[in-house]
Amino acid sequence: MADALGTRWAASGHELMVTGRTPANARALAGKLGARAGDFAEVAEHAEVALIAVLYQGMDSTLSMIGDGLRGKPIVDCNNPVEVRDFTLVTAPGRSMAQQIATATGGHVVKAFNLCHARVWEMQPPVFDRRRLVVPYCGDDDAACALVARLIGDLGCEPLAAGDLRHAHHLEAMAAIMIRLLFGGHDPLSAFNLVTAEPVPPTS
Template sequence: MTAVTIFGTGSMANAIAGVLSSGGADVSHISHEQTGSAEITGDIVVLAVPYPAVDGILAQYGDQLAGRTVVDITNPLNFETFDSLVVPPDSSAAAGIQARLPESKVLKAFNTTFAGTLAAGTVGDLTTTVLVAGDDAEAKSTLVGLVEKGGLSAVDAGALSRARELESIGFLQLTLAAGEKISWTGGFGLVR
């Protein structure tokens, strides 16, 4: 059984936990209050926290993250203006995490879905699709397998360099929802 540790206890963390648990994973959480004192037990670690919280987690847990798969779900947007991403135009939050964790296998996933569509398993009439980018084929295959066994669709979106495009899609979807142009239970669907 694959063990997963999720940093976070909010709606996205719980929705991801539901999908991965349904896919056969043994899921545990580390809450904000436990950060720094709790041990990582999972082979896969999901960063289901706002982007500004990632820095502290990496500083406190960098050694424990070595050799593990680290799943970045963040959308690194400017939370003050809500009008831009805060990473360089030729990079991504996930690439920055990989640079800080060279011994980890970093994946970008879950950032192009809302908690409601993960929990419901649908976006409109379509099955919710999780896009996964990363450079380690085995790590991607394991996550894709858990997501699919959990009842959703999953697509290998390519190398970790594709995380920039995933973050742009996530940013667009967030701004549309915040502007009340789509609902928080809506979003983008993928027709294959």
């Protein structure tokens, strides 16, 4: 996800910086994106907005390494706390990973980009049946949500406000269904596409 989204944002003219729990991997991705690599503190200081993209099994250690470096900053959460045996959420009932990230970092978290496979974000742009992909997002901070809406638009997609951060739990539950379909062999470009609807002419 960091690769797919970062590649598109870099092409849109955004300046990027990359970090990770494995410095060699972060440097390799930074080189691919034409970006700089750094440790968590350096990237947190640099960031106007941060994307956190890790497997849920590594989220606790990642948040520990981030500490409070992103306090008060916009954070994009594209992650899904879904185990792939029974395809259920690993978070507490009614509690989202987005809320966990917000509590741990003190940042303004916006849930987005969690419903499609990385291959969808590699499309330039993601268009299905001549319609732009609609990307739902939710968050509590208006400025952070506006920033994420702009980043969605930079991919050639249509941003769709889906409520405050309490609704992130529902987006993560939707992703559990999507992931189950993908593991079942469905095409990641067609398994679950949210698209803008063209106006339907009234019937007489």
